[in-house]
Amino acid sequence: MVRSCEEHKSDLMALLDGTLHGEDHDRLLKHLEHCETCRDEYHWLKTLVNDLERIGDAMVADTPEIDIVDAVMSALDQAEVERKVMPVAPRPRARLSWAWTWAGALAAAAVVLVLAWWLGGHWPLAGPPEPPRVREAHRPAQKDLLAPTTVSEPGSEVNRDRPDAAQLERAEKLLAKTKQGLPLETRPTDRLGMPELAALTVGDVLEARREVVEDDSALARLSQWAALSPERARQLALSPKASWQAIAGACQALPPEEAEPLLQGAVEQCPKDPQMRLALAKALSAQPEKRDAAASELARLSELDPDNALPDYMRARDLLAAGDLENALSALDEAAAKETASAYATMAAACREQALAESGMQFDTAHLLTAVTAGTEEYASFLGLGEELLKYGEQYEAAGNLKPAKQIYEGVYRMGGQVYDGAEFGAERLAGLDLQRAAVDFLEGVYIALDAGSDLQWLGAEVDQLTTPIEALIAFFDSLNNLFLDLVEGKYVDLIADIIHQFGDLSLFDHLQPSE
Amino acid sequence: MMRLCQGDTSALAELVRRYENDILRFCLHYLREVERSKEMAQETFLRVYVARERFDATRNFRPWLLRIARNLCLSELKRKKAVQMESLEAYVSTARDMSGVLAPTAEDGPDVQLMVAERREQLARALDSLDAEAREIVVLRFFERMSAREISNIVGGTEGAIRTRVHRILRKLRDRMGKTGGA
Numbered sequence: 001m002v003r004s005c006e007e008h009k010s011d012l013m014a015l016l017d018g019t020l021h022g023e024d025h026d027r028l029l030k031h032l033e034h035c036e037t038c039r040d041e042y043h044w045l046k047t048l049v050n051d052l053e054r055i056g057d058a059m060v061a062d063t064p065e066i067d068i069v070d071a072v073m074s075a076l077d078q079a080e081v082e083r084k085v086m087p088v089a090p091r092p093r094a095r096l097s098w099a100w101t102w103a104g105a106l107a108a109a110a111v112v113l114v115l116a117w118w119l120g121g122h123w124p125l126a127g128p129p130e131p132p133r134v135r136e137a138h139r140p141a142q143k144d145l146l147a148p149t150t151v152s153e154p155g156s157e158v159n160r161d162r163p164d165a166a167q168l169e170r171a172e173k174l175l176a177k178t179k180q181g182l183p184l185e186t187r188p189t190d191r192l193g194m195p196e197l198a199a200l201t202v203g204d205v206l207e208a209r210r211e212v213v214e215d216d217s218a219l220a221r222l223s224q225w226a227a228l229s230p231e232r233a234r235q236l237a238l239s240p241k242a243s244w245q246a247i248a249g250a251c252q253a254l255p256p257e258e259a260e261p262l263l264q265g266a267v268e269q270c271p272k273d274p275q276m277r278l279a280l281a282k283a284l285s286a287q288p289e290k291r292d293a294a295a296s297e298l299a300r301l302s303e304l305d306p307d308n309a310l311p312d313y314m315r316a317r318d319l320l321a322a323g324d325l326e327n328a329l330s331a332l333d334e335a336a337a338k339e340t341a342s343a344y345a346t347m348a349a350a351c352r353e354q355a356l357a358e359s360g361m362q363f364d365t366a367h368l369l370t371a372v373t374a375g376t377e378e379y380a381s382f383l384g385l386g387e388e389l390l391k392y393g394e395q396y397e398a399a400g401n402l403k404p405a406k407q408i409y410e411g412v413y414r415m416g417g418q419v420y421d422g423a424e425f426g427a428e429r430l431a432g433l434d435l436q437r438a439a440v441d442f443l444e445g446v447y448i449a450l451d452a453g454s455d456l457q458w459l460g461a462e463v464d465q466l467t468t469p470i471e472a473l474i475a476f477f478d479s480l481n482n483l484f485l486d487l488v489e490g491k492y493v494d495l496i497a498d499i500i501h502q503f504g505d506l507s508l509f510d511h512l513q514p515s516e
Numbered sequence: 517m518m519r520l521c522q523g524d525t526s527a528l529a530e531l532v533r534r535y536e537n538d539i540l541r542f543c544l545h546y547l548r549e550v551e552r553s554k555e556m557a558q559e560t561f562l563r564v565y566v567a568r569e570r571f572d573a574t575r576n577f578r579p580w581l582l583r584i585a586r587n588l589c590l591s592e593l594k595r596k597k598a599v600q601m602e603s604l605e606a607y608v609s610t611a612r613d614m615s616g617v618l619a620p621t622a623e624d625g626p627d628v629q630l631m632v633a634e635r636r637e638q639l640a641r642a643l644d645s646l647d648a649e650a651r652e653i654v655v656l657r658f659f660e661r662m663s664a665r666e667i668s669n670i671v672g673g674t675e676g677a678i679r680t681r682v683h684r685i686l687r688k689l690r691d692r693m694g695k696t697g698g699a
Contacts, residue, residue: 013683044690051639056659063541066554069532072561272673363594502587
């Protein structure tokens with residue numbers, strides 16, 4: 001077969017690299033003997049590569065030699081000293097199953113009360129579970145169930161069956177601790193009082209983060225600073241100088257139909273970036289008429305990151321919305337085979353950081369601000385997805401179709417575990433626990449209705465296992481708060497922000513764990 | 517690295533000795549300033565120590581090390597100003613002034629010398645017109661002489677995708693230089 005010049009041209013680089021062999025090599029050389037156009041192209045490429053390599057050689061030849069061994073070792077000694085005065089949290093357990101064997105020993109009464117409160121105070125502490133209809137009466141509205149585990153007002157539905165006021169107070173205090181230090185507010189719509197981006201300093205962010213420990217309203221301030229207004233996001237996205245990362249960051253502040261074409265461009269430019277693909281899939285999923293395109297995008301994301309269960313859960317949600325139960329359950333099965341569910345929170349934080357920096361915020365400020373607020377968007381997003389899935393499950397349950405309802409609820413419970421395991425941030429880990437908490441209540445009802453004794457037993461054991469991660473998470477948030485309380489402006493702030501940006505806040509204490 | 521993972525801090529000193537100049541040069545590509553690059557090289561080794569438990573012993577150490585250095589440099593660049601890699605035109609000029617490697621040789625006639633000098637000026641301008649990601653690929657492939665596989669380990673993506681990008685970038689450079697420069 002005679003090859004065209006264009007086909008030969010594609011082999012020219014391989015010839016230059018020395019990676020063209022055998023027949024292809026001989027055929028190309030023969031072609032070059034006769035074809036002046038290709039010979040010219042080859043000559044050009046060779047000259048170009050040669051020039052570039054000579055620039056590189058010049059660079060190598062002129063690089064001074066250094067000896068930084070002593071500097072590194074003494075910095076290491078210094079870091080060790082500083083680290084030993086840092087607050088240290090026990091490392092949260094990676095898997096719920098670890099807790100099983102010693103859950104009994106560790107399950108302090110207060111933590112059990114937290115769980116009792118989670119479960120509406122009627123199970124497992126308050127005797128045998130009630131039948132579904134009664135449970136329905138006690139179950140708070142769906143929104144409440146899936147809302148962050150904040151402390152409820154006295155007299156609200158959730159608190160109706162609690163053991164007694166003193167125990168409850170202790171439980172609430174403990175639970176409230178899990179929320180401290182977490183800017184879990186959704187993006188505020190009231191942007192009055194927003195300082196100019198450029199005027200915001202690292203000191204402002206640090207001060208607000210310290211205030212969070214005592215005053216929840218500081219959370220809203222941090223979230224407000226970290227969120228671009230739609231106008232500003234639009235301005236940035238349309239700027240010819242904006243990087244794709246910044247555009248992806250700006251899209252987080254835009255409605256899906258506006259974000260979608262911008263994200264299409266970002267994905268074309270960065271086809272291997274799973275976070276941008278996930279953002280595009282979300283924007284498409286949010287537009288019901290574009291669910292097919294969303295499905296394709298989710299499939300590509302699964303190809304790119306086959307270990308991530310999140311695209312499968314999103315696919316299941318979209319299929320349930322379209323009434324395709326069979327394929328939705330298959331998607332849940334596929335998700336079940338995977339280890340973790342990740343929303344790529346560190347990558348999303350990097351995009352937000354870039355968007356803020358390119359919108360005029362000082363880089364150091366954007367770096368710290370996005371570090372301390374990272375994981376919160378993902379928290380809301382995981383809970384939103386769980387809420388939708390549970391709603392579909394509830395529809396099947398209400399129609400007497402208990403088996404698929406059970407499978408969907410179990411899917412959400414499993415997703416909670418996978419989110420927990422894949423978490424880079426404490427907020428995400430909390431989302432995992434919140435999802436499991438919500439799913440437990442639904443599962444309890446459907447297991448009772450199905451008279452599934454062994455499943456109920458399993459569920460009880462699972463709930464017992466939740467004590468350890470809750471304790472660990474409380475300790476983690478305490479330590480994180482203490483860390484920021486002790487932190488003074490200076491180089492150390494950069495280091496903390498760098499570690500959070502690179503590995504997530506959950507890794508902070510892994511890195512700061514004393515060696516003894 | 518295995519020794520370091522087991523808590524032997526003296527192993528870090530050996531790693532620093534072995535890789536310090538490679539890392540300095542690598543950081544210089546991004547930062548262009550020796551002092552800043554030296555600081556980043558130090559910071560890189562501290563990060564290696566901090567993240568030692570995350571190192572996958574089944575993988576090569578060097579790409580992992582370079583990836584840490586790269587992240588630090590990109591972060592440092594963004595911190596300094598929200599811009600990407602600096603002008604390569606100046607970089608080319610600096611390299612030429614300092615070493616003379618890029619200057620035409622005495623054996624070349626005046627015409628050839630002029631043509632080569634002109635072509636390289638065009639190349640410098642074309643390099644500067646590339647986006648930061650493309651310039652990074654050029655630096656890694658042609659300045660650091662890394663293979664497509666090594667580059668993919670550092671910046672992500674597959675080996676094939678890196679090869680395609682290199683070819684595309686070269687074509688872009690050639691188009692931007694125009695054929696009038698002669699070769």
